[in-house]
Amino acid sequence: MEINGVYYHVEKIGDGPHHVLMLHGFTGNGRSFQDVIEGFENREDYTFILVDQLGHGKTDAPAHHERYKMEKMLVDLKSILDRLSISSVSIYGYSMGGRVALSFAVAYPELVSKLVLESASPGLEKMEDRSARKEADEKLAERIEKDGVKSFVDFWTDIPLFQSQKSLTAVKQEYIYQQRLNNSPVGLANSLRGLGTGVQHSNWSYLDKIECPVLLAAGEWDEKFVFIAQEMKKRIEKSGFFKINGAGHAIHVEQPRKFGKIVSEFLSN
Numbered sequence: 599m600e601i602n603g604v605y606y607h608v609e610k611i612g613d614g615p616h617h618v619l620m621l622h623g624f625t626g627n628g629r630s631f632q633d634v635i636e637g638f639e640n641r642e643d644y645t646f647i648l649v650d651q652l653g654h655g656k657t658d659a660p661a662h663h664e665r666y667k668m669e670k671m672l673v674d675l676k677s678i679l680d681r682l683s684i685s686s687v688s689i690y691g692y693s694m695g696g697r698v699a700l701s702f703a704v705a706y707p708e709l710v711s712k713l714v715l716e717s718a719s720p721g722l723e724k725m726e727d728r729s730a731r732k733e734a735d736e737k738l739a740e741r742i743e744k745d746g747v748k749s750f751v752d753f754w755t756d757i758p759l760f761q762s763q764k765s766l767t768a769v770k771q772e773y774i775y776q777q778r779l780n781n782s783p784v785g786l787a788n789s790l791r792g793l794g795t796g797v798q799h800s801n802w803s804y805l806d807k808i809e810c811p812v813l814l815a816a817g818e819w820d821e822k823f824v825f826i827a828q829e830m831k832k833r834i835e836k837s838g839f840f841k842i843n844g845a846g847h848a849i850h851v852e853q854p855r856k857f858g859k860i861v862s863e864f865l866s867n
Contacts (some may be wrong), residue, residue, distance in 0.1 A: 601677045604665070607656035608678060611635065611646040616865065617687045617727030619647045619679070621695030623717075623848070624789060625754060627655030630692070634850040637858020640866065647687075649678065649697065652793075653785025661784060666792025668799070679709065688865050690714040692850060694771050694789075697721065697798060700742040706805045713812045713838055714861055717823045720801035720830065732796025739787035746788065751778045762819050762846030774851065778793045805833035812837040813864045817852065838864075 599606055609628055615764070622630040628648030635646055650657040652666055652674070660666070675698070679687060688711050691699025696718020703710040722728045742750045754760075755775060761767040763771065812834050816839050831839045840860055845852040 601674050604658040607650040611650040614643040614645050616644045617684050619687050619689045621691040623693035633854035634858040637855035638862040653789045659782045660787030663788040663791035688709050688712040692716040707846050710810050716721050716815045720825050723800045723802050728796050735790040735794040735796050742783045754848050757792045759847045770819045790824045808834050814839045817842050817849050819846040
């Protein structure tokens, strides 16, 4: 669908009364959630809305990074929900998608019934930390533009954050690898510049204002995001934290059936 001047690829799965907007992480796409959806109980109760975020998958990759700013992304998502005549939605966001999901809940609290944040962060509180991250993301963006997507994906696949995925089957690892390759250098580079943690406003001060129920989750091997989730839980009144055994950063990839069951129980209660 065309949204605010750009083409978004949006897929609907199911036709149930409960709508779940699913927002993938950096280098992913909407199809990243296929396996975790299989783990949902009573799947007939849900309509899953899988969005390829700007610069990813089959969605457009605008040439200017300003178009990727969080504020514009939130307006785009609101427009997608309006186009689909959805006035109440649960949002499930992973990593980058979790930052977008949380920001959407802060900006449009009246639309969000429940929130699932997998390996997500509210951003960086300190200006010096944001500046350092912005600089690091710019170097990554330049690397993508210079060396291309394949070279970057080879590097990205091997960073410590994703080491636990080495234990997945060869077929699954190849699927994730090919999915990451299915992105444009412009889209990935501009996502880092426009939507990276370094340029995002911090949401830490808004956490105590969130009124909808929130499920926070992190994999046991992802110590950084376990700590962040525990700190978020202290500030969000209606929140619960799950530390998922046998998983690192990408729980929905490493423990999809287990996590799908946990998420569906949270959304149905």
